Amino acid sequence: MQIEVKVPEVGESVQEALLVQWYRRDGDMVRKGEILFIIETDKVTLEVSADADGLLKILVPEGQTVRIGTVVATIDSEAREAKPLPARQPEAEKTGEVVEKAAEREAAAAPVPVSPVRAPSPPGAGTAEASPRPIVSESVKELLAERGLDAAQITPSGPGGRLTRGDVLAFLDERGQETTGKPDEKTVTEPAVMPEAPRRVPPRRQVVLAPEELTVRKPMTPIRRRIADHMLQARLNTAMLTTFNEIDMSRLQEIRKQFRDLFQKKHSVSLGIMSFFLKAAAVALKELPELNAFIEGHEIVYHNYIHIGVAVGAERGLVVPVIRDVDKLGFADLEKAILDHVRKIRENRLEMSxxxxxxxxxxxxxxxxxxxxxxxxxxxxxGILGLHKIEDRPVVVDGRIVVRPMMYVALSYDHRIVDGREAVTFLKRIKECIENPERIMVEI
Known part of the structure; x- marks a missing residue:
């Protein structure tokens, strides 16, 4: 029996999707529930699983833009009778060919071969067999190259054996390396053109690249195009203005430290900073409803509910999952909602809703x-509230200079509907709630 594998519907406004990557190859035996491929629309990234056991026949290669509902593969569910379903294919075997082909393409495109510097093996590794190579996306490849790491050294945690940016950053943390900034000097690869050295005979021939080889063009992904259009429209269609303030985070840090273990034990989730700002924003939005309203034509639409989006920088672009009825949720519910959205983003399970x-x-x-x-x-x-880095700074308290953990906060607002007085008042209310968190705490 031939079972069709289609591009699923992800929302009424979405008509097409980019087939980003196949996790299985044409002719593979697959299991029901196993992830087959990943698609990307202008709003979300989703993984599509097999509906049955059987032999996979791929009809549309990765990299193609297809309409929603397009049949991209078939599964022969009767093939498992003629050919027993093998154990799950080792990641080294499954991805080896892809990795080898990618390496061949990169070697052919590079003007001078450059060998990446391998990070030292873990203690006691000896001559053990090399770890299987995980599936690696382009952005993770760039991070690995920047830090001089080999993907085979890091244990992947993503679906289908994919290596995520979080895996790489966690690996760097364990080794004591910084996870941001430029790579260490010892991980910098040799330049393509080196100065002539006196001891080299004959001297190394200088490589001159054609102008077209000095630039690389890549099409924007649907999500990146959507982000670009959305940001541009926001700049063109609103009278945007930003006001700033700073918040002393001392008391909030004390509260979190004091109740962290108790909160974790009671609710099975960590007590973070974002839940405090969500509750503070809900308080301020009730007092200043214009910041919770929209302009539609010549009318102002006020909302009697508070649904706050939390911007998250995902691997494929910025997404803003929404936490609904923030004013009615407790701290534990907010932390669980944030954690659930983060997991969905990491596992590509985020839905339009x-x-x-x-x-x-x-x-x-x-x-x-x-x-x-x-x-x-x-x-x-x-309105949008921007939070920033907490940094120890000298401040004046009761006429004395003291060092306190301070955070700058920014409120960007549409001046067509929100006046400066309201924007400044909003930030002051946020400041009051965060510097005195007992006012908004209800669950501890």
């Missing part, structure tokens, strides 16, 4: 080390 209906947005650039920024509005919303 997770992204729709937001009335306000919070973006935390501090996780990347940003000290200050001006976040762009997430249209049609009229």
């Amino acid at each position: 997770d992204l729709e209906g937001g009335t306000f947005t919070i973006s935390n650039g501090g996780v990347y080390g940003s000290l200050m920024s001006t976040p762009i509005l997430n249209s049609p919303q009229s």
Whole structure:
């Protein structure tokens, strides 16, 4: 029996998708529930699984843009009777051919072969057999090359044996290396053209690249195109302005330290910073409803609910999953909702319903080390709160100079609907709630 494998529907407004990558090869035996391929639309990235055991026949290669509902493969469910279903294919065998072909293409494209510097093997590794090579995306390949690492040294945690950026960063943390910035000197590869050395005979011939080889053109992914269009429209169609303030994070850090273990034991989830800002934003939005409203034509649409989107930098682009009815949720519910969205993003299980209906947005650039920024509005919303890095700074308290953990916060707002007085008042309310978190805590 031939079972059709189709590109699934992901929302009424989505008509096509990019078939990013096949996890299995043509002619492989697959199991029901096993991930077959990944698709990317202008809003979400999803993994598609097999509906039955059988022999896979691929009809559409990866890299093609296809309409929703297109049959991209078939599964012969009766083939398993003629050919017993083998044990799950080892990752080394499954990805070896792909890795070898990719290496051949990279070697052919490079003007001068450059060997990446391998990181030292773990203690006691000896002469053991090399680890299977995991599936690696382009962005992770760039990170590995930047840090001079070999993918085979790192244990993948992604679906189908994929290596994620989190796996690489965790590996660097374990080795005591910084996870951001430029690579160490010892991991920098040799330049393509080196100065002539006196001892080299004959001297190395200088390689001159044609102008077209000095640039690389790649098509924008659907998600990146969507982000670009959305950001541009926000700049063109709103009167955006940004106001700033700073918050003393001392008391919040004390509260988290004091109740961290108790909260974890009671709710089985960590007590983070974002849940406090979500609750503070809900308080401020109730007092200043214009920041929770939209402009539609010549009307202002006020919302009697508070659905806050939390911007997350995913591997394929920025996504903003929405946490609904924030004002009605407790701290544990908020932390669980955040964790659930992060897991969905990592596993490519985010659905359209997770992204729709937001009335306000919070973006935390501090996780990347940003000290200050001006976040762009997430249209049609009229406000977005930007959080930043917590940094010890000298401040004046009761006439004395003391060192406190401080955070700059920024509120970008649509000046067509929100006046400066309201924007400044909103940030001051956020500051009051975070510097005195007992006002908004209800569950500990």
